[in-house]
Amino acid sequence: MFAPERRKTIMEKLTDQQRITIKELSKEIQVSEATLRTDLTKMEEEGLLTRTHGGAILNDHHDTETSFSIRESKNRVEKSAIAKKATELLSNGQCIMLDASSTALELARVLKDTPIRLTVVTSGINTALELHHHPDITVILLGGIVKRGSYSLEGSLGVNILSQIHIDIMFTSANGFSLESGLTDFNVYEVELKKAMVNASKKVVALLDHTKMNKRSIASFASTDLIDLIITDDQLPDGYVAKLSEHQVDILIASPNSK
Structure with missing residues (x-):
């Protein structure tokens, strides 16, 4: 799975669940935890999510910042x-x-x-x-x-x-x-x-x-x-x-x- 596909999957899950853990996501999409950490770090830099211990949450301000x-x-x-x-x-x-x-x-x-x-x-x-x-x-x-x-x-x-x-x-x-x-x-x-x-x-x-x-x-x-x-x-x-x-x-x- 290429990086854009992984990040699309991550955003879909965050939109549905509001939070994810690296361990659960790694098992589900068969990608190493190290790779997922890199993805989450990059996505945090883009303002899409906030890293947490062992995972990430959808930014509380995400909808507001991107609101119409x-x-x-x-x-x-x-x-x-x-x-x-x-x-x-x-x-x-x-x-x-x-x-x-x-x-x-x-x-x-x-x-x-x-x-x-x-x-x-x-x-x-x-x-x-x-x-x-x-x-x-x-x-x-x-x-x-x-x-x-x-x-x-x-x-x-x-x-x-x-x-x-x-x-x-x-x-x-x-x-x-x-x-x-x-x-x-x-x-x-x-x-x-x-x-x-x-x-x-x-x-x-x-x-x-x-x-x-x-x-x-x-x-x-x-x-x-x-x-x-x-x-x-x-x-x-x-x-x-x-x-x-x-x-x-x-x-x-x-x-x-x-x-």
Whole structure:
């Protein structure tokens, strides 16, 4: 079992049980205790858990730190610029998908005041509510389980509807992006729905401010080769545009300071 698989399993068990012991986990997944200690140390550094004597617990602040309201308030200027740039890809009659990310919600806020005719499929409750008064936007909310501390849906209950809809563009964000792992997130259950959303879409556009770059989380939902375009701000690491080009990923830069 590779490290990402182990860490995904660890997070699943922590989400269910709130705490785990290295000894029990070692027996269950047939991995040495030394390897698991290394995993837990790395995951603690990433803020996903807290090490205890002989195991780990899910951080008391985990849900709070990753809650929608907190994520929404971070890098708001950059997210707004990225959302406005994303509208340049849209035209009347398209069917688009918005995930439950705070950046996708920012895009919905821009669309709310945009004269355009669209069908919007989303897993975000706030995103659906933002758009439901628009006279020319039809909103389809995917079914699923309401995630605690958030306004998103997770699980596979809404997957079947995706086979009945043609999605022109999916706009998604992530907890992190790296060339090796693609788009990654910390919630393994939400990731499963995002995978289905990616697979159902003709084109995948990632909305990522610079703080998401070169950052990995627990589970990948879209490898780099599945991403058609990244829209980001103007604070990318040096040389990153060239690296993305090598992987055939197009990029659009949204400047927060532009008028």
